[in-house]
Amino acid sequence: MTDPGRSPISEAELHALVDGALPAGRRADVEAYLAVNPAAAARVAAWRAQNVALRRLFMAGESAGVDPAWRTDLQQLSARPRRIGGGRWRWLPGPRAAMAAGLLLLLAGGLLGPGGPDRETGGELAGFSQAAERAYLTAAVQEGEAAPSDWHPPDLSLLGWRLVARGQAPPGSQATARFDYADRDGRRLLLLVGPPKSDPRPSYAYLHDGNRVVFSWISDRLSYALVGELSRQEMMGLAERARAGLRAAGSAPPRLDGAPVIQSALDHRL
Amino acid sequence: MGDFGGSSFGSSIGQHIGPLRRYAQALMRDRAAADDLVQDSLARALSRADRFESGTNLRAWLFTIMHNLHANQMRQRKARPETSLPESTVLPLTSPADQDDRIALRDMARALSVLPLEQRQVVLLVGLEGLPYQDVAAVLGIPIGTVMSRLSRGREALRRHLAGEAPRLRRAK
Numbered sequence: 070m071t072d073p074g075r076s077p078i079s080e081a082e083l084h085a086l087v088d089g090a091l092p093a094g095r096r097a098d099v100e101a102y103l104a105v106n107p108a109a110a111a112r113v114a115a116w117r118a119q120n121v122a123l124r125r126l127f128m129a130g131e132s133a134g135v136d137p138a139w140r141t142d143l144q145q146l147s148a149r150p151r152r153i154g155g156g157r158w159r160w161l162p163g164p165r166a167a168m169a170a171g172l173l174l175l176l177a178g179g180l181l182g183p184g185g186p187d188r189e190t191g192g193e194l195a196g197f198s199q200a201a202e203r204a205y206l207t208a209a210v211q212e213g214e215a216a217p218s219d220w221h222p223p224d225l226s227l228l229g230w231r232l233v234a235r236g237q238a239p240p241g242s243q244a245t246a247r248f249d250y251a252d253r254d255g256r257r258l259l260l261l262v263g264p265p266k267s268d269p270r271p272s273y274a275y276l277h278d279g280n281r282v283v284f285s286w287i288s289d290r291l292s293y294a295l296v297g298e299l300s301r302q303e304m305m306g307l308a309e310r311a312r313a314g315l316r317a318a319g320s321a322p323p324r325l326d327g328a329p330v331i332q333s334a335l336d337h338r339l
Numbered sequence: 340m341g342d343f344g345g346s347s348f349g350s351s352i353g354q355h356i357g358p359l360r361r362y363a364q365a366l367m368r369d370r371a372a373a374d375d376l377v378q379d380s381l382a383r384a385l386s387r388a389d390r391f392e393s394g395t396n397l398r399a400w401l402f403t404i405m406h407n408l409h410a411n412q413m414r415q416r417k418a419r420p421e422t423s424l425p426e427s428t429v430l431p432l433t434s435p436a437d438q439d440d441r442i443a444l445r446d447m448a449r450a451l452s453v454l455p456l457e458q459r460q461v462v463l464l465v466g467l468e469g470l471p472y473q474d475v476a477a478v479l480g481i482p483i484g485t486v487m488s489r490l491s492r493g494r495e496a497l498r499r500h501l502a503g504e505a506p507r508l509r510r511a512k
Contacts, residue, residue, distance in 0.1 A: 081487045084494070088465055090472060115498040120466040122447040127365050127467055 078102040083109060087116045193265045193292060194274040198285040200242035201261040201294030205281070207239075220246040220262055223314025228307055230258055238263060243292070258297040260311055265292045275301070284308055291315075348388050352381065355401050358468055363405065365451070365463050376412070380405040399474040402464070406478050413456070450500035458493030461486055466494075 078099055085091040086099050103110040222232050230250040238244035244263035251257055265287055273286035284304045285294035293315075295308055359380060363373035384391075384404050391400055451459060464475045465486075472490075476483040 080491055084465075084487065084490055085472075088469075088472075112495070112498065115501075116466075116494045119447070119462075119494060119497050119501075122444060123365070123451075123463065123467040126444045126447055126451075127361050 078109075083113055084116065087113055087120065193267065193287065194285050197242070197244065197261070197263070197265075197292045197294050198274055198276060198283045200239050200244055201259060201285060201296050202276075202281070202283050204239045204242075204244075204247055204261055205257070205259040205283075205296035219317060221316040222246075222248040223260070223311045223316075225250055225258075225307060225310055225314070228303075228310055229253060230307070244294075256298060258295065258299070258307065261292075261294040261296075262315060263292050264290065286312075288312065348391075351397055352384055352401065355398050356381065358398065359401055359405055362402070362463055362468055363409075365467055366409070366456075366459060376405060376409055379408055383408065396474060399470065399477055402468075402470070402474075402478040403480075406460070406480075446501055447497075450497045453500065454493055454496055458489050458496065461489040462493040462497065465490055 082091060082095065082099055083103075086096070091099060103113060222235055225231075229252045231252075232248060233251045234249040236247045236249070238247050238261060242261075242263065243266055244261045246262045248260040248262075249257065250260070273284070276283040276285075280298040281296065282299060282301065282304055283294060283296050285292065286308065287293070293308070293312060295304060295311060297304070297307075299307075356377070360373065360377045363376045363380075364370055367373045367376065380401065384401055387404075391397065451462070454462065460479060461475060464470045464478065465472070470478070472483055472486050476486045479486070481489075
């Protein structure tokens with residue numbers, strides 16, 4: 070059936086045609102072969118249909134990159150309490166915590182809603198980071214518009230940041246105060262504070278999302294989250310300043326057991 | 340130690356969670372078990388991040404980790420053969436589809452579920468995930484010739500299975 074002088078068409082080449090893996094120079098030969106071999110052409114057509122059916126069956130989009138259809142599923146995955154809540158992924162202090170934090174936040178993907186797995190510290194931080202990132206993406210309260218808060222905002226002016234708004238924490242999160250800062254270049258910084266639901270160990274999580282950085286930590290029996298587009302070094306300086314400068318309204322200065330948490334975040338290359 | 344956690348390596352891995360999870364579900368037909376496998380694979384990948392050579396194919400590396408974990412599981416379960424699962428677990432359709440279309444996809448799910456594991460792996464990695472043949476060989480740890488023969492047998496088995504059921508699919512609209 071094939072022309073003399075041409076090498077015969079192999080089965081592997083038929084598959085390569087279906088999968089787009091055939092060298093360009095061979096394509097015409099294979100197609101010429103199929104034109105005179107209806108049985109082979111039918112098989113190739115069936116294999117192509119299989120690929121299409123498989124992708125539709127499992128809702129595959131582009132093979133590379135994040136398929137948006139997966140976001141909902143990722144939410145389910147991240148919300149599965151078996152591992153995150155009480156299993157092997159228990160929150161660890163130190164560098165492994167940073168790794169686990171990154172993974173957990175990847176899984177959470179900004180999707181963990183209130184009521185997610187937050188009995189353990191990992192869930193606490195993931196939920197709190199997510200609330201902070203969401204708050205950062207929503208409009209800040211207008212400058213000067215005060216909202217009731219249990220907290221006096223920390224003064225970050227020494228680091229070049231001034232308070233531009235203070236407002237209500239995102240509804241549904243356990244945060245109780247939100248402070249918006251800006252620097253001279255117009256960059257924004259958000260600080261979210263609130264009591265953890267449980268009584269977790271001091272720990273931290275550090276997350277990049279493009280240029281945006283979310284640093285959250287638990288210390289002094291408080292959850293903190295800072296969000297902004299800035300360097301890690303800057304973020305750590307601000308974190309230390311924010312922690313030390315935050316004052317509960319009408320109460321004594323906070324305890325100082327948070328410093329080691331931020332220091333350990335600073336010590337480990339993340 | 341390289342960049343970990345929320346930084347570039349973690350973000351890079353994050354881009355592959357979808358495909359990993361999709362493949363695991365297609366392979367195992369049990370969502371909970373598939374999710375466990377993906378979680379274990381991600382945890383292992385992160386714990387071995389320093390062994391990943393940047394510039395090489397991260398997706399193939401992650402699939403390899405998952406394949407090895409899955410192979411271990413299969414070995415451990417050898418005494419307990421795989422059983423067919425309810426249809427609901429093999430039909431992840433969420434969008435309303437044409438009735439004929441749904442039946443066709445359900446038949447595909449059935450056909451896939453009776454395929455031997457080694458053929459199912461290759462058919463899914465190639466047809467569903469679009470991995471190049473040489474990546475499939477690397478992921479599964481088999482020669483490329485074996486990839487091609489498994490692919491061929493798997494696709495032909497699917498074709499025969501689907502052709503055999505085709506008359507039942509024809510419905511008057």
